[in-house]
Amino acid sequence: MKRPGLGTALAVVAFLTFFLGPFFWQVLTSLWPDxxxxxxxxxxxxxxxxxxxxxxxxxxxxxxxxxxxxxxxxGFCLTMGAAAAFAxxxxxxxxxxxxLSAALxxxxxxxxxxxxxxxxxxxxxxxxxxxxxxxxxxxxxxxPLTLWVLTSFFRQxxxxxxxxxxxxxxxxxxAFRRVLLPLAAPGLATTAILVFIFAWNEFLYALTFxxxxxxxxxxVAISLFASEYREPWxxxxxxxxxxxxxxxxxxxxxxxxxxxxxxxGAVKE
Amino acid sequence: xxxxxxxxxxxRQAYLLVAPAVVxxxxxxxxxxLAAVWxxxxxxxxxxxxxxxxxxxxxxxxxxxxxxxxxxxxTAYFTLVAVTVELLLAVPLALLLNRAFPGRGLLRAxxxxxxxxxTVVSARLWAWMFNPEYGLINRMLPGSxxxxxxxxxxxxxxxxxxxxxxxxxxxxxxxxAGLQGIxxxxxxxxxxxxxxxxxMFRSITLPLLKPALLLALLFRSLDxxxxxxxxYVLTEGGPANTTETLSIYxxxxxxxxxxxxxxxxxxxxxxxxxxxLAAVWxRLLGREEGAR
Numbered sequence: 019m020k021r022p023g024l025g026t027a028l029a030v031v032a033f034l035t036f037f038l039g040p041f042f043w044q045v046l047t048s049l050w051p052d053x054x055x056x057x058x059x060x061x062x063x064x065x066x067x068x069x070x071x072x073x074x075x076x077x078x079x080x081x082x083x084x085x086x087x088x089x090x091x092x093g094f095c096l097t098m099g100a101a102a103a104f105a106x107x108x109x110x111x112x113x114x115x116x117x118l119s120a121a122l123x124x125x126x127x128x129x130x131x132x133x134x135x136x137x138x139x140x141x142x143x144x145x146x147x148x149x150x151x152x153x154x155x156x157x158x159x160x161x162p163l164t165l166w167v168l169t170s171f172f173r174q175x176x177x178x179x180x181x182x183x184x185x186x187x188x189x190x191x192x193a194f195r196r197v198l199l200p201l202a203a204p205g206l207a208t209t210a211i212l213v214f215i216f217a218w219n220e221f222l223y224a225l226t227f228x229x230x231x232x233x234x235x236x237x238v239a240i241s242l243f244a245s246e247y248r249e250p251w252x253x254x255x256x257x258x259x260x261x262x263x264x265x266x267x268x269x270x271x272x273x274x275x276x277x278x279x280x281x282x283g284a285v286k287e
Numbered sequence: 288x289x290x291x292x293x294x295x296x297x298x299r300q301a302y303l304l305v306a307p308a309v310v311x312x313x314x315x316x317x318x319x320x321l322a323a324v325w326x327x328x329x330x331x332x333x334x335x336x337x338x339x340x341x342x343x344x345x346x347x348x349x350x351x352x353x354x355x356x357x358x359x360x361x362t363a364y365f366t367l368v369a370v371t372v373e374l375l376l377a378v379p380l381a382l383l384l385n386r387a388f389p390g391r392g393l394l395r396a397x398x399x400x401x402x403x404x405x406t407v408v409s410a411r412l413w414a415w416m417f418n419p420e421y422g423l424i425n426r427m428l429p430g431s432x433x434x435x436x437x438x439x440x441x442x443x444x445x446x447x448x449x450x451x452x453x454x455x456x457x458x459x460x461x462x463x464a465g466l467q468g469i470x471x472x473x474x475x476x477x478x479x480x481x482x483x484x485x486x487m488f489r490s491i492t493l494p495l496l497k498p499a500l501l502l503a504l505l506f507r508s509l510d511x512x513x514x515x516x517x518x519y520v521l522t523e524g525g526p527a528n529t530t531e532t533l534s535i536y537x538x539x540x541x542x543x544x545x546x547x548x549x550x551x552x553x554x555x556x557x558x559x560x561x562x563x564l565a566a567v568w569x570r571l572l573g574r575e576e577g578a579r
Contacts, residue, residue: 029379130515131320135322243411
């Protein structure tokens, strides 16, 4: 390893400050005593904002809502996506390229383009303002992502595995269930993390389709956080940290997986 | 392997395996897009239940709607500036991440932090940074009392900064993946020939990186063009509609005014802009593939 030059060191510090600085400022704000935000520096640190966010507001409920929607989306897209991705990677059939391009095109849809019909559809079937109903439109971004990332994972598994299973008398479906699916577990985990993060962060559909305050997801709750009196910056910061910390931990722990998953579909076309 | 019967069976099972995904994609994307086009041909006010076919009236109104053109201009400006800045920052960042130095792991993990933070949360975080009285930015600029989110010239640029912070990491990762595909041999040969670092960057790195850069541009510009979350939280399109993008205008028309006819026309127009943008990028990418 070469000794880094001054230029490299400066660039590293500059990037770290830019990317982490605002996040640390938010953490500091969340620990800042409420009456002192006007002062240049806090006299002491306190967890008061966390206490009032977690117990004074229905924030835990909101976190549970987000967990439910994100888990539903992940489960439902991975179940369908894994089967389809296996077929796309290992079986011969017509329309393969079309399906992959269609999935890519759908993931580029501006969500606003489908909001009005989806609103009417969900209302007609009684699933507007329902967390289960919200997981359905989430397939617009989650399913294409699943298809692309998982197809590239299944392609990396040797074809011989599939052929050997077929020679041993498995049907294509059995070969998928018994042989390839277990081997694709790391790919499934990567995809699950990505889909979960995207679903957890989604805003426009959640804002449009949910109207009962008790059903709000984390982004909606944070965007609407109290405008009753003055902006409660300390509480907003505390809520943001609570909403973000699990994702930051997840990301740092699974850094390599996330990077490979994000670039899998994009680079190895 | 076995004969035609087995292949036939394989094909049948393949269709069964992809069928659920195809049905869901059609249900959540294809049908709604067609339905949006159909809705846009109506006068349709949700609360009054009023709905009648008016043909292209909504589109005729759209073409003469100054607010639409201003939203289109804001969206285009946002996309152009944000994506350019992101690329200019992402290339040096990726070059840095591609080198071996102590603390690379730390940098690699930390750039993912803004990516993982929900856009709404990052917008709230920056709104507090931009707070005119107590925000970090004005604290660091003594004597400054700029109202970053309330002054027309500043607000759109503040939104661009939030987008740059949030998505530069993703662009850098795409560029990094491209860099890792370039063989070390080329650099070795160039070094033997006495090429400078800058020369190697210009003559080896940039040309070989071009496909990755174009791909990043494609993804990011389509994504930036649909911007909604950050601007909705920062300014809701204000002050005086100077940060109102197409998605924000369409959302307000649909959900605040309950005008599903004209709102759908705005949504369809946004969709068509994205299609045109994608077609242009794909042509460029195709030309690039053809040249190689």
